[in-house]
Amino acid sequence: MSENNNPTAALIIIGNEILSGRTRDANLSFLGQRCEELGIDLIEARVIQDIESAIIEVVNAYRKQVDYVFTTGGIGPTHDDITSVSVARAFDVAVERNAEAVDAMDRYYPPGKLNEARLKMADIPVGATLIENPVSGAPGFQMENVFVLPGVPSIMQAMFNGITNRLVGGLPMLTESVKTDITEGTLAQGLGEIQASYADVSIGSYPFFKAGLLGVNLILRSTDNERLQEATEKVREMIREMDGKIF
């Protein structure tokens, strides 16, 4: 549980291509937003290499630490897709060819196309519950509190939307944002004072520096809407008193 008593989650992003900088991850951003809507606190994300020992270690660390663990990447048919086997090892179970997964893929692929490499995607840890893939057939799976999803964002998102009924959330996190041209150093003192009066509202200050324009995005977050609105109005008042613009 986190400070606000909401369930917690962590994300494991599996893939050398993200660490090499070649592919920019899009799954953290999606899952972060969905968790917030569901009242689940995503407290950490880790990007790791396609290495079995790394996957096992992080899966086992996170699944004891948080309520829900999501993994993305590494469940395809090629030699570098080792997530399913690694998660099975983390739980100390075998993988087996899952009949339900074979059926799902059989319905998706044209006759004769479900070759041995593709069937590898039906090798699922013993005891897992499948996660349906409405886009490209091969399912993900859930082992206890660990949800194993693919790396391709559009497919991952479609599959995630099918499992939200398995997740028990808390109070949705509510958000307000105030964007201004007053810089952080000028706002800092007053902002600190507002934060001190509103311990149940988390106030984040994120400077931006784009096309010569310097300013700040202030993000206020709380599960209590009344307090959130009050704190946000205090922030706006402070900026107006400084003759700042609010965009």
Add this chain to the structure above:
Amino acid sequence: MSENNNPTAALIIIGNEILSGRTRDANLSFLGQRCEELGIDLIEARVIQDIESAIIEVVNAYRKQVDYVFTTGGIGPTHDDITSVSVARAFDVAVERNAEAVDAMDRYYPPGKLNEARLKMADIPVGATLIENPVSGAPGFQMENVFVLPGVPSIMQAMFNGITNRLVGGLPMLTESVKTDITEGTLAQGLGEIQASYADVSIGSYPFFKAGLLGVNLILRSTDNERLQEATEKVREMIREMDGKIF
């Protein structure tokens, strides 16, 4: 050291705004690419909340595990900027107002603008070496093998470019990519065979699914250019034999 004997690195991305999905991180992608050019293996990245205990724990875990640790975010003037103090605690030293940092900021800010909140950015762990900020004055710092950088990408990048002379790299990682409309399941067996013959070339297979087009990006990486070219040609040959397109 990693498999290829190159120095290793890890990145700590500090900020609730990344975990909430509101801001999409851009620093991992930049640092991943720069590390590759420098012959440094970025083996892991972790996105954590603005919480002192979390920062201390990860800094202390990584600095023993890898050759270089980079942190981004949380070194501004506001109440939620706690990276410098947390890194000092990880090293069990105090922060002190750093005269050199005050000078640098004094040169940057117009007279009268260097207020107490901004001066907080000159509070640096005892024993640290500064990292110059050519964009907005307030410096980052290096404590042993930990490099503390800001979160705003344009400023982080300018500062990183100033410290590459402090990093000792190995052999630059060389890369080839082959993009095709042949899908993973069809390529998998042949690709696995090529990988088995080229243990010194890492072959990654990354499916894409965009606008109805399904295909794969194959990324080959090695520090040995001759072997890399050979393996890449084998992959191209295989795709041509399957009558696949190479984009």
